[in-house]
Amino acid sequence: MPRGLSRVFREFVEFLAYKEVTPESFEEASSRLLLELVENDVAFDAAEGVISRLRERVIGQRVKRGISTVEFIRNELGAVLLEIFEKAGSIDLEQEASKLAGKGELYKVVFLGPNGHGKTTTIGKLAFRLRLRGLKVVIGAADTFRAGAIEQASRIAASAGAQLVSLGYGADPAAVAYEAVEVARKRGFDVVLIDTAGRMHTKKNLMDEMKKIVRVVEPNFRVFVGDALTGNDAVNMARAFLEEVGFEGSIITKYDADTKGGVVVSVVYATSRPVLYVGTGQRLEDLEPFDYRKFVESLLQ
Ligand SMILES: Nc1nc2c(ncn2[C@@H]2O[C@H](COP(=O)(O)OP(=O)(O)OP(=O)(O)O)[C@@H](O)[C@H]2O)c(=O)[nH]1
Numbered sequence: 305m306p307r308g309l310s311r312v313f314r315e316f317v318e319f320l321a322y323k324e325v326t327p328e329s330f331e332e333a334s335s336r337l338l339l340e341l342v343e344n345d346v347a348f349d350a351a352e353g354v355i356s357r358l359r360e361r362v363i364g365q366r367v368k369r370g371i372s373t374v375e376f377i378r379n380e381l382g383a384v385l386l387e388i389f390e391k392a393g394s395i396d397l398e399q400e401a402s403k404l405a406g407k408g409e410l411y412k413v414v415f416l417g418p419n420g421h422g423k424t425t426t427i428g429k430l431a432f433r434l435r436l437r438g439l440k441v442v443i444g445a446a447d448t449f450r451a452g453a454i455e456q457a458s459r460i461a462a463s464a465g466a467q468l469v470s471l472g473y474g475a476d477p478a479a480v481a482y483e484a485v486e487v488a489r490k491r492g493f494d495v496v497l498i499d500t501a502g503r504m505h506t507k508k509n510l511m512d513e514m515k516k517i518v519r520v521v522e523p524n525f526r527v528f529v530g531d532a533l534t535g536n537d538a539v540n541m542a543r544a545f546l547e548e549v550g551f552e553g554s555i556i557t558k559y560d561a562d563t564k565g566g567v568v569v570s571v572v573y574a575t576s577r578p579v580l581y582v583g584t585g586q587r588l589e590d591l592e593p594f595d596y597r598k599f600v601e602s603l604l605q
């Protein structure tokens with residue numbers, strides 16, 4: 305899907321390429337770029353960061369013989385974007401889980417994020433992918449709060465071929481998480497995925513509950529799930545969850561309906577943590593490993 309961000313970059317590159325790259329022409333082009341990036345869900349600080357790195361790289365630089373100015377600027381822009389993703393590192397969660405399973409150890413993942421951003425659906429999708437690798441998966445229904453949450457988790461677990469562990473509504477979420485880990489250990493499962501109730505970062509007791517779950521589970525990985533369609537909100541939430549609870553990586557959902565593309569860049573920029581997957585629809589199969597090189601390439605085509 306062509307994203308707004310790719311048009312913004314193309315126009316910037318073309319505009320600048322017509323002129324000699326002087327500090328003046330760069331400022332003219334980049335002030336427009338800043339606005340357009342923000343319009344396409346790139347957080348303000350991320351947009352500023354991209355522009356200032358780019359400024360350092362292009363002003364006063366001689367364009368090498370044999371490449372056009374367009375190519376030069378496009379390459380430099382690509383390098384700046386890649387740098388953001390490379391700084392955040394990368395991890396193959398499925399491979400890590402397989403590796404531990406090979407040693408007979410349990411891989412534990414806790415999901416966190418605001419309500420409605422897609423945690424439970426994403427757990428089903430990830431469970432499905434892990435099952436395809438032959439791993440045995442437990443889902444812990446630690447959202448004991450929202451009406452229908454356990455039924456939803458139960459349906460999702462069944463369709464993904466995972467085992468659900470639940471203690472019913474109103475149970476202490478940390479107790480459910482603990483039980484899920486115990487069941488997984490005792491019955492020789494490979495992976496446990498803990499679903500949690502969506503929460504606002506402003507609710508202190510909910511954040512404390514989240515921390516308690518993390519203390520009890522001692523997860524190998526904490527995943528933040530953020531909805532691309534909420535734009536800056538997802539970025540602010542990611543920042544808040546990182547500060548309050550901490551996490552190792554993100555999954556960005558509803559990428560299929562996102563016409564802009566800036567949220568992925570902003571979340572990575574704000575958290576210095578990789579995006580592992582993007583959600584590309586509502587079905588079990590709709591989870592794709594996120595390849596930042598391909599992403600940057602597609603933005604600069
Ligand atoms: N189009 C699309 N829809 C998605 C995607 N991921 C999740 N959804 C939809 O988003 C809605 C909310 O998803 P849930 O998984 O229930 O979200 P949640 O974070 O568990 O919500 P709470 O449990 O209330 O906190 C559902 O209707 C999902 O089908 C995605 O990648 N693409």
Ligand SMILES: [Mg+2]
Pocket residue numbers: 423424425447453499500501502
């Ligand atoms: Mg849920």
